[in-house]
Amino acid sequence: MSNIRPIFLIAGNTITGTLRGVVLNVLLVLAALMIVASLSTSALDLTAARQMLVDSGLASITVLGALIAILTGFTMIPGEIESRTLYPVLSKPVRRWQFVLGKFFGAAGINAITVALLAVLFFTLYFIKIRDFDIRLLAAIGMIYGMLLVLSAIIIFLSTFMSWIGTIIVSSVIWFIGNYSQFLYDLGNYHSVNETSKLIFQTSQKLFPNFQAMDLRYDIVQLGVPAFEAQRILVPLGSAVIYLLIALLLAMLIFSYREL
Amino acid sequence: MVATASDPVAAHTAAVTPVVDIRNLSKTYKLVLGKEIQAVVDLSLEIKQGETFAIVGPNGSGKTTTMKMLLSLLFPTEGELLLFGRPPGHPEVQSRIGYLPEAPYFYEYLNGRELLEYYGKLCGVPSSVLTKRIEDLLQMVDLLERGADMPVRFYSRGMRQRIGIAQAMINNPDLLILDEPTNGLDPIGTVQVRQFILEQKKQGRTILLCSHLLSEVEAVADRVAILHRGKVLAIGPVEELVPESHQWELVATGLSREAIATIKAAGFSPDVHGDVATITSESQDDIYHALGLVRDNGGQMVAINRPQPTLEQQFLKAVGEDDLRRTVGSLQRSAQKKNK
Ligand SMILES: Nc1ncnc2c1ncn2[C@@H]1O[C@H](COP(=O)(O)OP(=O)(O)OP(=O)(O)O)[C@@H](O)[C@H]1O
Numbered sequence: 001m002s003n004i005r006p007i008f009l010i011a012g013n014t015i016t017g018t019l020r021g022v023v024l025n026v027l028l029v030l031a032a033l034m035i036v037a038s039l040s041t042s043a044l045d046l047t048a049a050r051q052m053l054v055d056s057g058l059a060s061i062t063v064l065g066a067l068i069a070i071l072t073g074f075t076m077i078p079g080e081i082e083s084r085t086l087y088p089v090l091s092k093p094v095r096r097w098q099f100v101l102g103k104f105f106g107a108a109g110i111n112a113i114t115v116a117l118l119a120v121l122f123f124t125l126y127f128i129k130i131r132d133f134d135i136r137l138l139a140a141i142g143m144i145y146g147m148l149l150v151l152s153a154i155i156i157f158l159s160t161f162m163s164w165i166g167t168i169i170v171s172s173v174i175w176f177i178g179n180y181s182q183f184l185y186d187l188g189n190y191h192s193v194n195e196t197s198k199l200i201f202q203t204s205q206k207l208f209p210n211f212q213a214m215d216l217r218y219d220i221v222q223l224g225v226p227a228f229e230a231q232r233i234l235v236p237l238g239s240a241v242i243y244l245l246i247a248l249l250l251a252m253l254i255f256s257y258r259e260l
Numbered sequence: 261m262v263a264t265a266s267d268p269v270a271a272h273t274a275a276v277t278p279v280v281d282i283r284n285l286s287k288t289y290k291l292v293l294g295k296e297i298q299a300v301v302d303l304s305l306e307i308k309q310g311e312t313f314a315i316v317g318p319n320g321s322g323k324t325t326t327m328k329m330l331l332s333l334l335f336p337t338e339g340e341l342l343l344f345g346r347p348p349g350h351p352e353v354q355s356r357i358g359y360l361p362e363a364p365y366f367y368e369y370l371n372g373r374e375l376l377e378y379y380g381k382l383c384g385v386p387s388s389v390l391t392k393r394i395e396d397l398l399q400m401v402d403l404l405e406r407g408a409d410m411p412v413r414f415y416s417r418g419m420r421q422r423i424g425i426a427q428a429m430i431n432n433p434d435l436l437i438l439d440e441p442t443n444g445l446d447p448i449g450t451v452q453v454r455q456f457i458l459e460q461k462k463q464g465r466t467i468l469l470c471s472h473l474l475s476e477v478e479a480v481a482d483r484v485a486i487l488h489r490g491k492v493l494a495i496g497p498v499e500e501l502v503p504e505s506h507q508w509e510l511v512a513t514g515l516s517r518e519a520i521a522t523i524k525a526a527g528f529s530p531d532v533h534g535d536v537a538t539i540t541s542e543s544q545d546d547i548y549h550a551l552g553l554v555r556d557n558g559g560q561m562v563a564i565n566r567p568q569p570t571l572e573q574q575f576l577k578a579v580g581e582d583d584l585r586r587t588v589g590s591l592q593r594s595a596q597k598k599n600k
Pocket residue numbers: 289290297298299317318319320321322323324325326362472
């Protein structure tokens with residue numbers, strides 16, 4: 001119990017700081033405006049309108065959520081090191097790993113706020129246009145939240161040993177590549193010119209988190225699946241959890257040995 | 261926390277175990293291109309329960325580095341550190357320590373009260389005690405009226421230092437580690453901090469503080485370690501480091517360059533800063549002779565003193581190195597300027 005308390009105190013303080021800061025609020029307003037704008041096009045018929053709404057709506061939440069996760073996450077640990085606000089904290093009965101987990105849960109809270117706000121906006125617009133509520137969209141948004149958690153864990157991990165610029169760049173690249181996992185897979189398995197490139201593509205496909213597999217847009221819009229099979233959700237979720245845990249464990253380990 | 265009478269073994273152990281036990285501690289920073297900085301070299305010291313111990317040394321002598329190792333913010337290259345008989349960093353150790361970092365910074369978006377509440381909760385202070393303690397601490401550091409409800413963003417340098425002292429006290433610590441506690445404070449604040457330290461000392465807390473000004477710790481410290489380039493030059497009780505004075509000192513102004521030359525010709529070596537000349541001698545007669553010379557040459561006497569040699573002077577004597585003369589000399593001059 002006493003191990004968990006500091007974690008949530010630190011998470012809470014991180015969320016307070018982000019909410020009272022400028023970055024998140026500006027980004028949220030911009031994101032909301034972008035979603036409203038992208039969903040305001042009047043489509044021809046209801047099916048086409050529905051498809052378009054789902055496609056660009058979910059895409060917007062994913063991309064804007066990732067942007068917010070990166071821009072609020074990269075300073076979480078380096079910012080406290082640079083401003084030395086972490087000295088008084090770590091001189092209290094707080095372990096380094098608790099600090100790292102606290103920051104992660106802080107990021108998780110911020111992601112939750114972001115996704116919830118954008119999702120409410122999205123569902124409202126969807127309801128206004130289509131007069132319907134689609135439970136599959138809720139699953140899709142849940143998966144987006146999962147993606148953002150993995151991304152935040154990666155950002156926390158990178159920021160325990162990288163400069164903040166490095167963290168922004170590398171986490172963006174990982175995010176990008178993870179969203180084109182299928183492309184890497186195809187390159188590795190069907191289009192490789194030689195064994196070396198095949199090996200490179202195959203290993204990097206396995207090394208980067210497969211965000212694309214967590215994206216349910218295609219299933220809803222193109223395939224039109226009426227409901228998701230448990231497997232479709234649980235398999236990518238399982239590997240996401242493993243990825244997240246590894247990133248956090250490494251972050252905790254590295255930060256514990258860091259000189260501050 | 262304090263061993264009770266019902267447990268004589270624990271009481272005995274607590275009394276015998278030094279609160280801080282540093283043995284052969286060294287810290288080397290590794291820089292790029294294989295360069296190294298030896299910040300602390302083979303440092304050994306013990307601080308007993310209830311003792312007030314000061315580390316004094318010029319900039320870059322390794323004071324902050326030593327303190328950070330005690331809080332396991334940095335890790336020793338060599339040697340051993342024990343706090344209350346345990347290695348640093350352990351939550352049980354940390355919960356008995358209050359730490360004021362050097363030039364502390366705090367969350368800009370919290371106000372004074374919220375900040376103390378956060379740290380108090382991190383220390384596991386029960387909320388029934390915490391609210392009252394926060395008010396008391398805000399009162400103690402003079403931030404109750406102005407600062408308690410103001411975001412730290414708007415704090416002045418001195419207010420940050422004050423809230424820093426308050427947060428170091430939030431867990432009612434047995435050991436206080438204060439890195440330059442009077443840094444950034446005005447003369448009143450400096451006196452208040454001195455009183456604060458004496459008060460904590462009276463309450464039986466063990467205190468480790470550091471400063472680059474010896475005069476700042478003389479009044480409060482039981483023992484002092486003088487650190488220079490990471491090495492201890494001298495360690496001991498203040499009285500031992502500052503022997504009895506046999507000096508007389510004449511302070512004069514209004515002396516022309518020729519007048520100074522005349523005084524020098526008479527065998528004195530006045531220390532001149534701007535318009536103020538200080539003539540020192542071990543003999544009272546010589547000082548009266550010098551006073552005559554000052555008067556005859558159009559100068560005025562400001563004061564005749566029997567100054568206690570400060571630790572600073574002691575320090576200079578012990579080291580006698582040019583760079584130290586320069587460092588401490590400039591510090592004294594800037595302090596004098598500030599005091600004017
Ligand atoms: N993070 C660091 N990396 C490399 N060198 C460092 C680091 N921190 C301190 N040093 C060096 O270690 C030496 C001791 O520094 P330290 O901060 O302990 O001195 P100090 O006695 O606290 O000085 P001050 O009175 O200026 O606060 C200095 O030479 C400093 O340059």
